[in-house]
Amino acid sequence: xxxxxxxxxxxxxxxxxxxxxxxxxxxxxxxxxxxxxxxxxxxxxxxxxxxxxxxxxxxxxxxxxxxxxxxxxxxxxxxxxxxxxxxxxxxxxxx
Amino acid sequence: xxxxxxxxxxxxxxxxxxxxxxxxxxxxxxxxxxxxxxxxxxxxxxxxxxxxxxxxxxxxxxxxxxxxxxxxxxxxxxxxxxxxxxxxxxxxxxxxxxxxxxxxxxxxxxxx
Numbered sequence: 001x002x003x004x005x006x007x008x009x010x011x012x013x014x015x016x017x018x019x020x021x022x023x024x025x026x027x028x029x030x031x032x033x034x035x036x037x038x039x040x041x042x043x044x045x046x047x048x049x050x051x052x053x054x055x056x057x058x059x060x061x062x063x064x065x066x067x068x069x070x071x072x073x074x075x076x077x078x079x080x081x082x083x084x085x086x087x088x089x090x091x092x093x094x095x
Numbered sequence: 096x097x098x099x100x101x102x103x104x105x106x107x108x109x110x111x112x113x114x115x116x117x118x119x120x121x122x123x124x125x126x127x128x129x130x131x132x133x134x135x136x137x138x139x140x141x142x143x144x145x146x147x148x149x150x151x152x153x154x155x156x157x158x159x160x161x162x163x164x165x166x167x168x169x170x171x172x173x174x175x176x177x178x179x180x181x182x183x184x185x186x187x188x189x190x191x192x193x194x195x196x197x198x199x200x201x202x203x204x205x206x207x
Binding site: 001004005008009011012014015016018019025027028030031032034035038039041042045046049054057058060061064065067068071072075078079 | 104105108111112115116118119120122123128131132135138139142143146147149150153154159162163165166169170173174176177178180181184185187188190
C-alpha cells in the first residue's frame with residue numbers, strides 16, 4: 001500500500017514538474033514548485049513508513065517549513081523585484 | 096482490531112491517491128492559472144489530509160502520530176497561505192481569470 005501511495009505521489013510530482021517546465025507565466029511555475037514541495041514532504045513520510053523507519057518524519061517536518069519560506073521568498077522577489085523592501089506604503093485610513 | 100485499522104488506513108490512503116491523481120491531472124490540463132490553483136489546492140489539502148490520516152492509522156498511538164499531526168498542522172497553515180499569496184500576486188500583477196466579463200477591479204472596489 002505504501003509502495004502504491006509513493007508511486008501515486010511520484011506521478012503527481014511528474015505532473016507538477018511538467019507544469020513547471022511548460023507553465024506560460026511565472027506564477028504557474030511557482031504554483032507547480034509549491035505543489036512539488038508539498039508532495040516531497042508527503043513522499044518522505046510515506047517512504048519512512050515503507051522502509052519501517054518513521055524517523056524520516058523529522059526530515060519531512062523540516063522540509064515543510066523550508067518549502068513554505070522558499071515559496072514566499074520567491075513570491076516576494078517577483079512581486080516587488082527586491083528582497084529588502086517592506087512592501088507598498090499603507091493607504092490613507094486603510095485597513 | 097488490527098484488521099480494522101489496516102482497512103481504515105488502506106481506505107483513506109486509497110481515496111488520497113485518487114485525489115492526488117485528480118489534482119495532478121488538473122494541474123496539467125486546466126486552462127488558466129486560477130483554475131490550476133484550484134487543482135493544486137486539492138492535492139495540497141485534501142490528498143495531504145487523507146494520506147497523513149492513513150499513516151496515523153498505521154502508526155497507532157505513539158510519538159510518530161504526534162509528529163504526523165505536527166506535519167499536518169504545518170501544511171494546513173502554510174500551503175493555503177502560499178496559494179493565497181500566489182493568487183494575490185498574480186492578480187496585482189495584472190493577470191485576470193479567463194472567464195472574467197467585467198473590467199472592474201474588485202480589490203479597488205472593496206477599498207482594500
